[in-house]
Amino acid sequence: MSPTLNDIVSSLQRSGTFINSLIVALTIGGQQLFSSYTFRCPCQVGKNFYYGSAFLVFPALILLIAGYALRSQMWTITTEYCCSCASSQRTVTPLERKLACLRFFSITGRALIAPLTWLAVTLLRGTYYECAASEFASVDQYPVFNNVTAGKREEMLAGFPCCKSAPSDVTQVRDEVVLLHRYQSQMLGWILITLTFIAVLISRCLMRCCSPLTSLQHCYWTNHLQNERELFEEAAKQHSRLLISQRIEKLFGFAPGSEDVKHVRIPSCQDW
Amino acid sequence: MSPTLNDIVSSLQRSGTFINSLIVALTIGGQQLFSSYTFRCPCQVGKNFYYGSAFLVFPALILLIAGYALRSQMWTITTEYCCSCASSQRTVTPLERKLACLRFFSITGRALIAPLTWLAVTLLRGTYYECAASEFASVDQYPVFNNVTAGKREEMLAGFPCCKSAPSDVTQVRDEVVLLHRYQSQMLGWILITLTFIAVLISRCLMRCCSPLTSLQHCYWTNHLQNERELFEEAAKQHSRLLISQRIEKLFGFAPGSEDVKHVRIPSCQDW
Amino acid sequence: MSPTLNDIVSSLQRSGTFINSLIVALTIGGQQLFSSYTFRCPCQVGKNFYYGSAFLVFPALILLIAGYALRSQMWTITTEYCCSCASSQRTVTPLERKLACLRFFSITGRALIAPLTWLAVTLLRGTYYECAASEFASVDQYPVFNNVTAGKREEMLAGFPCCKSAPSDVTQVRDEVVLLHRYQSQMLGWILITLTFIAVLISRCLMRCCSPLTSLQHCYWTNHLQNERELFEEAAKQHSRLLISQRIEKLFGFAPGSEDVKHVRIPSCQDW
Numbered sequence: 074m075s076p077t078l079n080d081i082v083s084s085l086q087r088s089g090t091f092i093n094s095l096i097v098a099l100t101i102g103g104q105q106l107f108s109s110y111t112f113r114c115p116c117q118v119g120k121n122f123y124y125g126s127a128f129l130v131f132p133a134l135i136l137l138i139a140g141y142a143l144r145s146q147m148w149t150i151t152t153e154y155c156c157s158c159a160s161s162q163r164t165v166t167p168l169e170r171k172l173a174c175l176r177f178f179s180i181t182g183r184a185l186i187a188p189l190t191w192l193a194v195t196l197l198r199g200t201y202y203e204c205a206a207s208e209f210a211s212v213d214q215y216p217v218f219n220n221v222t223a224g225k226r227e228e229m230l231a232g233f234p235c236c237k238s239a240p241s242d243v244t245q246v247r248d249e250v251v252l253l254h255r256y257q258s259q260m261l262g263w264i265l266i267t268l269t270f271i272a273v274l275i276s277r278c279l280m281r282c283c284s285p286l287t288s289l290q291h292c293y294w295t296n297h298l299q300n301e302r303e304l305f306e307e308a309a310k311q312h313s314r315l316l317i318s319q320r321i322e323k324l325f326g327f328a329p330g331s332e333d334v335k336h337v338r339i340p341s342c343q344d345w
Numbered sequence: 346m347s348p349t350l351n352d353i354v355s356s357l358q359r360s361g362t363f364i365n366s367l368i369v370a371l372t373i374g375g376q377q378l379f380s381s382y383t384f385r386c387p388c389q390v391g392k393n394f395y396y397g398s399a400f401l402v403f404p405a406l407i408l409l410i411a412g413y414a415l416r417s418q419m420w421t422i423t424t425e426y427c428c429s430c431a432s433s434q435r436t437v438t439p440l441e442r443k444l445a446c447l448r449f450f451s452i453t454g455r456a457l458i459a460p461l462t463w464l465a466v467t468l469l470r471g472t473y474y475e476c477a478a479s480e481f482a483s484v485d486q487y488p489v490f491n492n493v494t495a496g497k498r499e500e501m502l503a504g505f506p507c508c509k510s511a512p513s514d515v516t517q518v519r520d521e522v523v524l525l526h527r528y529q530s531q532m533l534g535w536i537l538i539t540l541t542f543i544a545v546l547i548s549r550c551l552m553r554c555c556s557p558l559t560s561l562q563h564c565y566w567t568n569h570l571q572n573e574r575e576l577f578e579e580a581a582k583q584h585s586r587l588l589i590s591q592r593i594e595k596l597f598g599f600a601p602g603s604e605d606v607k608h609v610r611i612p613s614c615q616d617w
Numbered sequence: 618m619s620p621t622l623n624d625i626v627s628s629l630q631r632s633g634t635f636i637n638s639l640i641v642a643l644t645i646g647g648q649q650l651f652s653s654y655t656f657r658c659p660c661q662v663g664k665n666f667y668y669g670s671a672f673l674v675f676p677a678l679i680l681l682i683a684g685y686a687l688r689s690q691m692w693t694i695t696t697e698y699c700c701s702c703a704s705s706q707r708t709v710t711p712l713e714r715k716l717a718c719l720r721f722f723s724i725t726g727r728a729l730i731a732p733l734t735w736l737a738v739t740l741l742r743g744t745y746y747e748c749a750a751s752e753f754a755s756v757d758q759y760p761v762f763n764n765v766t767a768g769k770r771e772e773m774l775a776g777f778p779c780c781k782s783a784p785s786d787v788t789q790v791r792d793e794v795v796l797l798h799r800y801q802s803q804m805l806g807w808i809l810i811t812l813t814f815i816a817v818l819i820s821r822c823l824m825r826c827c828s829p830l831t832s833l834q835h836c837y838w839t840n841h842l843q844n845e846r847e848l849f850e851e852a853a854k855q856h857s858r859l860l861i862s863q864r865i866e867k868l869f870g871f872a873p874g875s876e877d878v879k880h881v882r883i884p885s886c887q888d889w
Contacts, residue, residue: 090687111469115528117521124528131535138542143362148553197655249661256659256668263675270682281692288692289849296850297857304858305561306568308865308872313569314576316883321580339588 093186100136100190107132108195114204116235118227125205129195133188140184147180171285172294178280182273189269196262199255204234206257210250217242365458372408372462379404380467386476388507390499397477401467405460412456419452444566447556454548461541468534471527476506478529482522489514637730644680644734651676652739658748660779662771669749673739677732684728691724715829716838722824726817733813740806743799748778750801754794761786 108128115124141147150173195201208231212218218226229239233247286294326338380400387396413419422445467473480503484490490498501511505519558566594600598610652672659668685691694717739745752774756762762770773783777791830838866872 111531113524113527115524117525117528120525120528123532127532127535131539134539135542138546142542142546142549148549252657252659253661253664255657256661256664259655260667260671263671267675267678270679270686274682274686277686277692292850293853293857296853297861300854300857301861304861304865306564308869309565309568310572311871312869313565313572317569317573317576321576325580325584327580327583 093183096183096186097190100187101194104191104194104198108198108200112200112204114207114234116232116237118208118231121207121231121234122205122209125201125203128201129192129205133191136187136191137184140187141180144180144184147177150177150180168285175280175284178276182276189265193262193266193269196258196265199258200234202258202261203251203254206254207231207233207250210253212246212250215246217246365455368455368458369462372459373466376463376466376470380470380472384472384476386472386479386506388504388509390480390503393479393503393506394477394481397473397475400473401464401477405463408459408463409456412459413452416452416456418448422449422452443556444558447552450548450552454545461537465534465538465541468530468537471530472506474530474533475523475526478526479503479505479522482525484518484522487518489518633727637727640727640730641734644731645738648676648735648738648742652742652744656744656748658751658778660776660781662752662775665751665775665778666749666753669745669747672745673736673749677735680731680735681728684731685724688724688728691721694721694724712829719824719828722820726820733809737806737810737813740802740809743802744778746802746805747795747798750798751775751777751794754797756790756794759790761790 112128114121208227210230210233212226212230218229221229229243230250232239233250239247281288284291324338324340384400386393480499482502482505484498484502490501493501501515502522504511505522511519556563590600596610596612656672658665752771754774754777756770756774762773765773773787774794776783777794783791825832828835862872
């Protein structure tokens with residue numbers, strides 16, 4: 074790789090853009106794969122709305138929960154600041170509290186990426202919205218529906234997303250209603266995406282301004298947290314291996330991995 | 346691999362997400378492979394329900410049992426805390442008891458992944474539910490079934506999942522009933538998945554809060570358990586090889602694998 | 618590669634042309650991929666304009682915001698110069714203020730590349746403009762529209778981008794209107810591209826002229842900023858590792874990575 078490309082990639086990785094793009098790409102791919110072979114609008118009065126909404130909302134909710142649950146940092150914060158049993162042992166300074174809030178917001182930001190991508194992609198494609206909104210289309214201006222009872226009209230409207238065979242004038246109305254719903258769905262999708270990006274810009278601005286750390290301190294702090302975890306894990310591993318070695322030496326008479334073993338101790342039943 | 350990707354992978358492995366994703370992927374793949382060439386609804390009165398339910402429930406039960414049986418930690422806990430013969434030799438402190446509970450819950454959590462995935466995938470596909478529920482569809486509103494005896498109607502309903510040839514008005518009813526069952530099945534699937542994720546979030550929260558260990562202690566403890574097993578296995582292997590070597594030296598006059606063998610002893614009949 | 622080609626490539630990379638070309642190529646590719654399967658003009662009165670405009674403006678806006686949000690330099694400037702809480706701590710010299718403006722303009726320049734590319738490509742293709750402008754076409758000179766009510770005429774005009782079946786004289790008018798819109802769209806596109814390039818030329822000229830730095834100073838300054846970041850990161854890493862090592866030594870009784878460990882300290886519950 075050329076040095077500039079390398080620079081771009083490494084700077085992307087540092088700012089988290091790489092991981093975020095990966096999440097977005099996986100969500101889009103999953104949506105395409107998933108909806109192509111499970112989504113089938115029921116086309117029955119009173120069910121279209123629930124079915125379409127379920128496919129819009131439930132996966133977004135699941136992705137949100139998964140986004141929170143998978144972040145180990147989340148649990149560190151929970152344990153340290155929310156559980157009263159843990160916090161009673163030591164006092165939390167205001168700076169620590171502020172930093173925890175900062176971390177919580179950044180975790181929330183990343184957890185929101187996948188559900189928002191799901192909603193945006195789904196709305197831009199329009200099939201789920203089409204199914205959910207089919208019953209609520211206003212068709213008063215079309216003369217075809219004039220001498221039709223309310224029940225029959227609802228049934229016809231619910232049947233629109235299924236492309237059932239129908240007389241040609243109803244087909245024409247269906248095409249227009251489908252185009253209208255796609256229009257609404259895509260406009261909603263664009264508004265959602267634009268609002269999200271504006272919110273990201275404003276919140277990043279605010280986070281930087283209200284942060285108790287300057288830019289350099291923030292850089293140091295991020296680095297510090299990572300080093301702390303790495304070094305603690307290294308020391309903890311060494312410590313626990315030493316402890317266990319001593320215990321095993323008492324049991325068997327030699328430390329595991331030692332080369333020149335003079336005498337072997339056969340442990341009694343009480344030792345185990 | 347780039348360092349950040351490596352970091353992501355190793356952090357995924359540490360938090361167990363990697364293994365969980367593998368279990369989910371294998372279950373989904375297995376379900377697709379399995380149901381595509383073994384599931385064939387019997388389409389006979391009184392058999393559809395049992396057949397469909399069996400394909401829904403039995404594999405989930407088998408996967409649950411397998412999930413418990415394959416975890417070696419499970420058996421360690423069982424031996425140490427449940428068998429009275431073992432526990433009588435030493436006293437169990439309250440902390441140990443709490444930690445065992447913690448481990449048991451985490452094992453249960455992982456054992457539940459595969460059966461819940463099976464149920465969710467199966468319900469989202471809908472074929473098993475379609476077969477199981479076909480006899481209980483309410484078709485009173487359709488005029489086709491007005492002058493048909495109850496027995497004949499049951500037979501027709503049971504035949505719906507098989508796509509038997511039928512008059513066109515019955516075919517239309519069948520299409521609607523099939524869409525209705527798919528709707529019910531998929532809604533059940535979504536509710537199941539969402540409830541599962543909420544339960545995971547709450548239980549992880551509670552486990553962290555009620556855990557007798559802080560975040561760092563938990564990290565140390567997990568590491569410690571793994572080191573203990575590794576070092577014990579290493580030492581036990583070395584110990585047992587040394588013991589056996591000494592015994593064989595007594596029998597044959599030299600240790601197995603030694604290069605310069607001076608004299609060979611021919612064992613007498615008493616030695617064997 | 619021949620040395621001259623190598624020189625050209627490396628000089629391109631240094632001047633940022635390489636990254637800019639990458640952004641342009643990605644935007645063009647994304648536009649082609651995206652619009653081919655989501656854009657479907659609603660063809661209804663009062664909706665065409667909003668739909669076409671949304672597809673023209675929203676992605677450009679999103680790309681602009683993303684261009685700003687992804688540049689980490691942007692946030693450094695924001696923190697240092699805009700937030701009152703940070704700037705109150707130290708005084709900002711006029712030279713620093715000028716350099717920050719310089720950096721802000723260069724960031725804005727790069728952030729504008731993607732949205733301008735989107736607008737240019739979209740206008741040169743013409744489909745979005747065709748949809749948005751369809752309602753405002755002036756068709757007074759065509760005799761077909763003489764004995765048609767205003768409402769009906771609007772409806773016909775809105776239906777033009779959808780290629781609905783129509784009498785042959787209307788089809789002829791539609792073809793002429795579509796050609797007219799494509800002409801307007803592409804002319805707008807060319808004017809936009811030309812104006813952009815002229816603006817780039819003038820602004821680069823002005824920036825060099827009004828810059829408080831000579832060409833050599835500018836070269837030194839760019840290099841200086843990069844070195845500053847690199848050296849600071851190196852020192853910060855070393856500092857934080859030392860701090861953490863000391864803290865871990867208090868807890869476990871030895872520093873992580875030390876070779877000869879004499880005694881191990883078992884931490885009490887209070888230490889964690």
